[in-house]
Amino acid sequence: MTATATAKGPRLDIIARQDATSDYFPVHLTTTAAPACFAEGTNTVPRKDGGFDIIVDTADDRCIQKAGRTVASTGLTKVQVFIDSPDLKLDVVTATQFVVGMYSDALENGSLAVAFDLNEAALKSVRRNVNIITLARIFANSPNNIYHTVDFVTTYYHELEKAYNEAIAVSNLSSGKLSFKLYTPEDDFFKENCIGLQTVGQSSDYAPCLGVIDFVGEGADNSKIDIALVGKGIAFDTGGYDLKPSKFMETMHTDKSGLVYVAAATVLAAAMGVRKHVRCYLPCAENRISANAMVPGDIITYPNGVKVEIGNTDAEGRLILADGLILASKDKPKYILDAATLTGAAKIAIGRDMCAVLNRTNSMDAQMAEAFAYTKEEYWLLPLREYHKRYITARRAQICNTSHGDGAPGASTAAAFLSFFVDPEIKWTHLDLANAFHKDSSPYYGTGSTGATVYALAHWLVGAEY
Template sequence: MTTANSVPVSITLTTTNNAQGWQQDKMLQISEDNIAIYLPQDAAYRLRKIQMAARKIEKLDIIHAALQGDAWDEASQWAFALGFSCVNKLENISFCGEPALIERLSNKLAVYAWSRDLTNQTPAELYPLKLAQLASDYIKNLAPKHVSTRLIQGEALKEQQWMGIYNVGKGSINEPCLLELDFNPTGDDNAQVTACLVGKGITFDSGGYSIKSNAGMFDMKCDMGGAAVVAGALALAMKQGLNQRVKLYLCCAENMISRDAYKLGDIITYKNGVTCEIANTDAEGRLVLADGLMAASETGAPMIIDAATLTGAAVSATGGDYTALFALDNDVAAKAQTSAKATGEAIWQLPLEPWHQDKCPSVFADTANSRTIKGGGAGGASNAAGFLSRFVDNGGAGWLHFDLAGAYNGAESGLWAAGATGLGIATIADLISNH
């Protein structure tokens, strides 16, 4: 069997147990230059098992997998792709089936590979302005005539009252920025913006003066995963034929310690008049997202989606196997559930009510950005969502908050290689295309 070079290895999927001897009844059955994934017709959690099998196959040092045979449908091929792809092998899969299916899966894999690679980059490579530039370039290249951008950076953020991004990023030598990208395929400058996407783009999170531990800081290059996911979602929707106007906002900063860094006890006054006392400089994601949500609300878009690697509480609640979903609008939450089911991505709705806005009280301001106890205290993910809800219009109608608990894995598992996963891209792409 070819395992040490780039010659594709044939991978088939079968419900028939053809192996003899020690391989009999095993999920992976190897014969010459072919690997068969054997799953009985009635196998429970079939797609999960295919993803796990793909992870095992990748660990055999196979460089390129070629899926073959009639048993592969779209969902099973995508499950294999998620399990097999990893750092340096993000696109090393050949799909099978009708040409349209192969093209659809290849386009999807290319977008996920771009988003995952972006998230995996080092903090030295990927600083705030570079993140904005790479996202702009990638999406512009898909539709040069229909994409325009505006970038607000450094002191201009303060001048234009984008105070969350400005304060979080002012301690770094690398300037913070707010990217606004407008995809407008209609040709009409006055066309309605049908949806806005807002992404947390913290390219490195030291925790600021509420400094993280070494272990807690090690993977914080991934803290711009929300920006990578929403940019990837727009790119995927465009590849799939999106014909409506959508705006993308990336809130980009480094959260660093210096003589200029924001401090505990500081009070930020936002553009909408909300005042916020800093109780934890490591609760910075919600501070930058607030600016993006206000900018998105100004468009009057009926749907606003934000995505962020926001809270450890969401990881604790979901085990990292689900994206945590928050909404005050049950109808739009139901649409998110429908899109997640259609795309095979796992999401779980956690509690959010208007009174969650009051869960981080301050004597000196309208709210604090967290509480001064570990992890922000009980219900930390819901409390963070409650904070964000202060910055969307119309009582949260049409707004969805994705806390990306499964966006990045510091170590490999039975399902995933180490690094970014891209989870959330397909769900959000489906939402902005079909809402």
């Protein structure tokens, strides 16, 4: 089965406004309220000279992304953007936001063309950003019958590599070294180090795997890892024998979003010229039902000695993240970050418009916060305390993969589980990607995978110093 359409996605044309032809529909972003003849709250007003006024509220940091979503809701896919207010700023970040807002999964086999009043250097940066972010959105949302585990990870990496090479070819940056390795159950390394992947993946006819992306930027030490990332890649999650209800299973092809987003962030940072050695662990498996599948009560022991009792087969993502976190800790980087669509509890706590951040310090890393603010992406800090570990005690092992007890805070207990697999001497942050996918559109994102956090994490990788 081919996946050409899915892999390629929409045609994206980002051009200078001076080069826009007459078929580029004019949209004017303004802070001026709609005339009195329009209903209160109207944000799209037709202009006498043609085109639309899109009314934005500068109190919202993501107002230009919201404007992109508003434009898309009219059905327009080919526009030229005018800024009609001194309070609005068009630059690489806000132009990227606008295109991110316009995109939805309905465009995956179509086209999107936007003309901005930016110089060519800025336009190259916008193209680089939206190409890689859109690639992430396409692959995170790809159907399970298109790619399975090994094919998914390898195909996605090669598409990212192409995007990286294209970006470097038109930039003034010196390229670093981007490389990829894949480990499967036939490899001794996999057998020795990937206990979680083996446990989850044994349920499927499609073998689990571990992809590893390395980028060594100009001047970086190849022998030392500066930052390690780990992304959860459950290619499809049925819940296993603790079967999900159908209404929760229909979007489980996106349970690989953590893997997809950290890989995209790594490659985008590489294309932006990061001068570090960044390693990205991509554990990938399917959680299915079979005679070989794990069942509640199973006990597994990880290479770091932590013994885990399976309390619920639908808490599988943390089992494969543990593999990546142990390996990342062995690398002795200055920082470890993991990202995952890990809990429904995070969505209940903060909704789907931001990601949850948890770490041992219970404060947002200052450099990460700066990157999120710069790229105008949202997060919310949730607690991770020592006492959260009491919710994951096990009768026959050190910990259980799911929480118990009245009022157990699911996002915090999931992070508490992960903490057992991270070297306590290494800085670590866990992102629970509540905003990874929107079944229905929001003011900022169309339907489908959002690509949220990719841009912020790329900026963090470039600028962070520890």
